[in-house]
Amino acid sequence: MVNSFMSQWPVLANSCQSLPARCGEPTLWQWESGCSMPDVNMPVLLVDDDELILNCMSHALQAAGLTNVITCDDSREVERILSAQPVGLILLDLMMPHVSGRGILARVTAEYPEIPVIMVTGTADLDAAVTCMKLGAKDYLIKPVESLRLVTTVRQALEYRSIHAEYAAFRENVFSGCLKNPEIFAGLVSGHPDMLKLFHYVEAIAATPWPVLITGETGTGKELIAQAIHRLSGCSGKFVTVNAAGLDDLFFSDTLFGHSQGAYTGADRSRNGMLEAAANGTLFLDEIGDLAIASQVKLLRVLQDHSYYPVGMDTPRRSSARIVVATHRDLNNTQRDGSFRRDLYYRLMTHHLRLPPLRERTGDVRLLLAHFLAKAAAALGRPTPAFPPELATLLLTYAFPGNVRELEAMVADAVSRHPGRVLSMASFKNYLLKHRAAATPEPGAAWPAPQTRSGATLPTLKEAREQLVEEAMKRAGGNQTIAAGMLGLTRTALNKRLRKG
Numbered sequence: 001m002v003n004s005f006m007s008q009w010p011v012l013a014n015s016c017q018s019l020p021a022r023c024g025e026p027t028l029w030q031w032e033s034g035c036s037m038p039d040v041n042m043p044v045l046l047v048d049d050d051e052l053i054l055n056c057m058s059h060a061l062q063a064a065g066l067t068n069v070i071t072c073d074d075s076r077e078v079e080r081i082l083s084a085q086p087v088g089l090i091l092l093d094l095m096m097p098h099v100s101g102r103g104i105l106a107r108v109t110a111e112y113p114e115i116p117v118i119m120v121t122g123t124a125d126l127d128a129a130v131t132c133m134k135l136g137a138k139d140y141l142i143k144p145v146e147s148l149r150l151v152t153t154v155r156q157a158l159e160y161r162s163i164h165a166e167y168a169a170f171r172e173n174v175f176s177g178c179l180k181n182p183e184i185f186a187g188l189v190s191g192h193p194d195m196l197k198l199f200h201y202v203e204a205i206a207a208t209p210w211p212v213l214i215t216g217e218t219g220t221g222k223e224l225i226a227q228a229i230h231r232l233s234g235c236s237g238k239f240v241t242v243n244a245a246g247l248d249d250l251f252f253s254d255t256l257f258g259h260s261q262g263a264y265t266g267a268d269r270s271r272n273g274m275l276e277a278a279a280n281g282t283l284f285l286d287e288i289g290d291l292a293i294a295s296q297v298k299l300l301r302v303l304q305d306h307s308y309y310p311v312g313m314d315t316p317r318r319s320s321a322r323i324v325v326a327t328h329r330d331l332n333n334t335q336r337d338g339s340f341r342r343d344l345y346y347r348l349m350t351h352h353l354r355l356p357p358l359r360e361r362t363g364d365v366r367l368l369l370a371h372f373l374a375k376a377a378a379a380l381g382r383p384t385p386a387f388p389p390e391l392a393t394l395l396l397t398y399a400f401p402g403n404v405r406e407l408e409a410m411v412a413d414a415v416s417r418h419p420g421r422v423l424s425m426a427s428f429k430n431y432l433l434k435h436r437a438a439a440t441p442e443p444g445a446a447w448p449a450p451q452t453r454s455g456a457t458l459p460t461l462k463e464a465r466e467q468l469v470e471e472a473m474k475r476a477g478g479n480q481t482i483a484a485g486m487l488g489l490t491r492t493a494l495n496k497r498l499r500k501g
Helices: 001-006 010-017 052-065 075-084 101-111 126-137 147-176 192-204 220-234 249-257 293-305 342-348 366-378 388-397 403-417 426-438 461-475 480-487 491-501
Strands: 044-047 069-072 087-092 116-122 139-142 214-215 239-243 282-286 322-327 349-353
Touching: 044 052, 044 075, 052 069, 069 075, 069 322, 069 461, 075 101, 087 101, 087 147, 101 116, 101 249, 116 126, 116 147, 126 139, 126 461, 139 147, 192 220, 192 349, 214 220, 220 282, 220 322, 249 293, 293 322, 293 342, 293 403, 322 349, 366 388, 366 491, 388 480, 426 480, 461 480, 480 491
Parallel strands: 044 069, 044 087, 087 116, 116 139, 214 322, 214 349, 239 282, 282 322
Antiparallel strands: none
């Protein structure tokens, strides 16, 4: 019987005889496709009445890193196994005594539709294959099956299930209308719909193994989002931050990968890098758009193969850190002009979060103002001061190129200067007067485009003054004091112009 089996399964037989000493050790199977490994903790259930076939398939999968395998040689036991524990995938023989593979397939697709089923049979029957696919089988393998074909098919089916589960979680979170973990986002004060959608998306993708790219202008809260992803991920390791701006290739490699003793002048002892510090946790790489091309190649290897070389060593190490990166640059443009590798760009784009600038969510200015007032007062040991209603209106006239971080700094400075119970607007006015000219105009609030065509009529000085006054009053929400400050007039002078108009 053994000889018969070996002749029927020649390739798997050979692989069973030459298994690695450590079946659970990661092998080339896990990394060669460039895709993240499916969840190997979800068991693969093998069902076949031939025990030798079960053992051989089990060993082939374990050699590929899929170590959680359940074997079953009695088809009557399948229902009990499925009811007793979760199963990631079923590899099912078609022709078996007691309960046929087709009968089990029909039950599984009806009662456990989330479990992919791969049919295996020694009969090259096209009609049987079509019937199984119609019943819900994800794939159909014909004996003898090469180990490469077996492992690849199982991995693809597990990855399909992982992606399907991720999409289902995303839809549930985004469309449920409420956050499951609102306390995680306590530091990201916002009531804007785009930000709330982003929070839902973070909850949906936080536990996935793939990299996350966070883009947004300076001061929008990219690191806070990265921290939220880490806290929601369930990772047991640390959250480790590395700022990639200004790092040359050697310093980047030494920082991330560490070095061996004597790797370069001054390396008097070996040192582990930040990837090691972030083991089973999250490595947050900020300002990834400034990374040198040589360093981008090394980061791509970490993302693809989960391996890296410490400086001065020729033996690779494995990385178990989840990679989250952030940049204020437009990587879509930088990869086109050649300053950012296209393959790395697409690798990082698995999950993309764009944080909107503050000028696109002006409704949050009042919320953030109140939040930062309380935060600054608590830091100084003072009661939280009240702020005049026109302060929020004044701030809404500013484009905030530094975004939320700039607003926080403005508030902290004002609270430090004015210990009274009602916050003075003086420091805010002085700040805006000094910085307004350098700030980017708020989208949608730009001045009318000048007429440059030949023969076009320019507005008169009177008409231009009226347009300026009208625009200033519009931006100031009807507040004459704020509008006058924008125009460089006193409130009395502006009031006279309004009465004349």
